[in-house]
Amino acid sequence: MKHPKLILAGLVVMGIFLTGSLALANQASAASPEAEQNMDQLLLDEYEDTAEEAPSVADPIYYFNYAMYAFNDKLYFYALKPIASGYKAITPTLVRNGINNFFHNLLFPVRFVNNLLQGKLVQASDEFGIFLVNSTVGILGFNQFAQKHLNMKTNNEDLGQTLGSWAIGDGFYLVLPLLGPSTLRDALGRAGDSFVTPVNYVEPWELYWGMTAIDKINQTSFRIGDYEALKKASLDPYVALRNGYLQHRKSQIRE
Amino acid sequence: MYLKIMIPFFCFFLGFSHSALGQTTSKAPEIQAQSHLKAAVDEILAIIQDPQFDADSREQEQHLYDRAVELFDFETFSMLSLGKKYQSFSIAQKKDFVYYFSKLISQTYFDKLSGQEIQNIRIDYLENLPLKPKQNIFRTDILTEIIHGETKIPVTYRMIKNKGADWKIYDVKIEGVSMVANYREQYIQNMSQTPDDIINELKEKVKK
16 A cells, blocks of 8 residues: 555546547547647646656755856856867867766676666676777777667666665755756765766876866866757756756656 | 556546447557658747848748747646746737737747758757547657757657647757746746736847
8 A cells, every 4th residue: 555646646637537538439529628628637646746757855054056067167167168169279079078988888887786786787887898809909998889779778877876776765856066956875885986987096196186187077067058048948947957957867766 | 666567457447448449559659750840940049040031130030930839839828837827817918919929939949940050950859748638638748959060958848739639849948957947936936927027038038
C-alpha cells in the first residue's frame, strides 16, 4: 500500500475513460465545450500530479544562493564569456573537440566507479573499454575512437546521480561560486568524486589551476549563447535556472 | 508499480469499448506524429537557412512565426504553463497571453535552432513513445537529437492530436528540461501577479 494515490488516480482516470467511451457511444463526437473543459482539467491535473514534471526543492538559503547566482552571472559576462569567445576565435574546432575529449577521458574513474555503484556492470565495463581504446588508439583520449568507430556509448554518471538513484533526496538548493547550480546532495557527490578525479592530484598547483581553467574555458566555448538564451526566455532567470537544473538532474538520474 | 498493473486493464477497456461500438481498430495515429513533425521542422530549417533573408530580417521572422502557429498548440502550452492561474484570466486576457507567450516560445525555439552553425545541423528522430490516450485525444513523446559537430542536444517534443486536427506540439523538453514545467514554476513563485501584470511582463519581454 505504498502508493494509494496512484490507485486512486488510476481509478479516476479509468472512470473518466469509461464516461468518455459512453459519450462516444452517445454519438457526441463533436466536442462540446464541456468536454473540452474536462480535457483541460485532465491535462492540468496530470502536470500537477506528476512530480517528475515539476521537481521542487527547498531553498532555505535563498539570499546566499541569490548572491552567488548574481556573482556567477557577472563572472560569466565580464570574464568567462569574453575569454571563451576569444579562445574560440583563435582555436580550431578540431582542437577544441580534442581538448574536450581529453578531459572527458580523464574523468573515466568517476564514470567507472559510479556505474559500478549503481550496479550498471555492462556500462562500467564499456567505460573501461572506451578508456583503454581512447587512451591508446585515440592518443591520450584526444580522439574518441571508441565512440566514433566502435559504436560504443559513454554513460555519464557521477556520485550525485548515484546518491539520487539510491533514493537520497536533493536536500536543498545550493548555488556554488564558479560552479553554478547544485544541491546539497550533488555538492557532496562532487566532493566525493573529486577523490577519483585525476586532475586533482596534479602537481604543482600552477599546473592544476591551468588545467582546470583550460577545461572550463574550453567547455564554455561550446556553450556560448546557451545561458543568454535561458535568460532571454525566462521571466525570472533565478527560478528558471534552479528549476532547469533540477529537471536536468532528475532526467539524468532516471536514465 | 500499481500503475503497471493497471495498464492491461486500460488495454482491456480500450478493446472492449471499440468492439462494443462495432468500430474497427485503426492503426495507432501516433505513427503519423513523427512524419508530421519532421516535415514541419524541415520546413522551418529551410526558412532559417534560406539565403534570401538577411540575418534577423522581419520577413523571415514572420514566416517562422506563421509556421510555429501551425506546429505548436500554443493554447495548451499557455494553459499548462500558467497552471491554476489560467482560470483567473478573462477570455480577452487569455487571448492576449497566448499571443505574447507564443511569440516568446517560438523565438526561444528558433534561437535554439539557429544559434549554432546551421549548415552542419542534423536532426535525428530516435523514438516515438505514445502516452495513454484520454477520451478521444492522442498524445505522444517524440525523442530527437539535434546534432552539430560533436555536440548532441536531446530534444523531446510532446505532441497532441485533438479530434480531426493535426498533431501539434504542446511541450518541448531540451536536455531533460520541460519548458512548460519551467514556466509553471516561475509563475507559481510569483503569486501576487495579476493577469494584467503577467501579460504586461510578457509584452515587455517579447518587445526586446
